[in-house]
Amino acid sequence: MTRTKGRKRSGRAGSPTRPVRVQVLALRDCTPLVPVGVADLLRKAADLAATLPGRNDLPAPQVALVAVARKPLVRCAGGLELRCSAALTDVDPGDLVVVPALDPDVLVHLDENRLAVPFLKRAFRRGADLASVCTGAFMLAEAGLLDGRSATTHWAFQELFAARYPRVRLAPQAVIVDSGRLMTSGGATSFLNLALLLTERLLGVEVARAASKMFLVDVNKAPQGAYAMFSTQKTHADEPILRAQALIEESLSEGVSVHELAQATAMSTRTFVRRFRHATGNSPREYIQRVRVEAARRELESNHDAITSVATRVGYTDPVAFRKLFVRITGLTPADYRARYGPRTAPSWVARQRVR
Numbered sequence: 350m351t352r353t354k355g356r357k358r359s360g361r362a363g364s365p366t367r368p369v370r371v372q373v374l375a376l377r378d379c380t381p382l383v384p385v386g387v388a389d390l391l392r393k394a395a396d397l398a399a400t401l402p403g404r405n406d407l408p409a410p411q412v413a414l415v416a417v418a419r420k421p422l423v424r425c426a427g428g429l430e431l432r433c434s435a436a437l438t439d440v441d442p443g444d445l446v447v448v449p450a451l452d453p454d455v456l457v458h459l460d461e462n463r464l465a466v467p468f469l470k471r472a473f474r475r476g477a478d479l480a481s482v483c484t485g486a487f488m489l490a491e492a493g494l495l496d497g498r499s500a501t502t503h504w505a506f507q508e509l510f511a512a513r514y515p516r517v518r519l520a521p522q523a524v525i526v527d528s529g530r531l532m533t534s535g536g537a538t539s540f541l542n543l544a545l546l547l548t549e550r551l552l553g554v555e556v557a558r559a560a561s562k563m564f565l566v567d568v569n570k571a572p573q574g575a576y577a578m579f580s581t582q583k584t585h586a587d588e589p590i591l592r593a594q595a596l597i598e599e600s601l602s603e604g605v606s607v608h609e610l611a612q613a614t615a616m617s618t619r620t621f622v623r624r625f626r627h628a629t630g631n632s633p634r635e636y637i638q639r640v641r642v643e644a645a646r647r648e649l650e651s652n653h654d655a656i657t658s659v660a661t662r663v664g665y666t667d668p669v670a671f672r673k674l675f676v677r678i679t680g681l682t683p684a685d686y687r688a689r690y691g692p693r694t695a696p697s698w699v700a701r702q703r704v705r
Contacts, residue, residue: 368411369551371412371443371447371547372440373387373415373449374415374448375416375417375433376448377461378461381431384449387482387547394544394551407553411443414433415437416431416433418464426452426453437468438464442468444476445480448485448489451483451484456487466488469489478550482539483539490514490517499519501521524542524573525539525542532547545560574678582636585628590628592613592614593610593621601644605637607622641664642663644662644663645671649690649691660683
């Protein structure tokens with residue numbers, strides 16, 4: 350389906366200008382914002398293309414909402430009902446199929462929407478391009494289509510995704526991974542960036558650029574790590590490990606070694622490391638680093654202190670080492686992070702009227 354400006358698509362029906370058929374799936378219990386948003390942005394981009402000077406000859410795509418059900422009505426999250434153009438059982442795969450997020454319990458809703466898995470396999474086999482939003486990547490991976498490929502999904506579900514689909518090369522920081530015929534996007538509103546990528550493919554670079562300005566979509570969105578909220582991972586019931594976690598958080602500036610943590614919990618170092626990883630999903634060293642970076646993020650968001658001072662307070666006397674760690678975990682330098690999320694009187698995109 351990849352297209353460039355001025356180049357016509359050779360359709361299966363033999364017409365060089367046959368419109369691309371886009372099917373946006375509506376999943377049971379999905380957030381309706383995503384399928385409706387993708388479909389609406391693609392339609393509006395096509396309308397915008399018709400108004401641009403020097404417009405290309407690519408035809409507007411035919412965009413349809415398709416219910417992953419045996420009737421064209423889907424009950425979405427919050428009890429909202431979404432009436433679609435067709436039911437999945439009544440249509441053949443189009444040229445491009447978009448899979449929205451699975452909300453909110455991914456694995457439960459993966460099973461409830463399993464009807465889509467063979468459809469996606471058949472669509473890809475017949476030459477369709479496939480794209481997923483957020484946890485919709487689980488659906489593509491379940492169909493085996495991402496094996497051996499790079500992909501991304503919402504940051505909060507990446508650990509589950511990696512464990513369930515070890516043959517997929519997860520790109521944790523990426524907002525979008527474009528593998529040609531397979532595209533995956535990260536969490537939440539990244540569907541807007543995906544819709545712009547699809548607009549570029551369907552209608553050309555100029556139309557996508559105009560659409561990003563018209564719809565106020567930030568094409569330079571920060572890496573997903575910059576948005577990820579660090580959970581202190583205390584939902585387990587291992588009391589000695591909980592004590593170790595508390596000690597780590599209480600000793601940020603002076604630091605505490607893994608050996609000292611093992612002694613404090615009356616374990617050998619080897620046993621402590623094994624139990625800590627089992628309880629939290631991180632090694633003790635990884636956990637210490639993540640707690641320190643999270644503390645630094647909170648400071649960068651709330652004050653204007655020098656970054657070297659922030660680094661010292663969270664246990665790093667070497668600012669270069671701190672910067673490298675911060676970039677590895679968040680995808681942004683400390684300075685870039687503060688520029689995006691630091692304290693200000695109002696966001697740059699909010700206009701304040703002075704009251705006299």
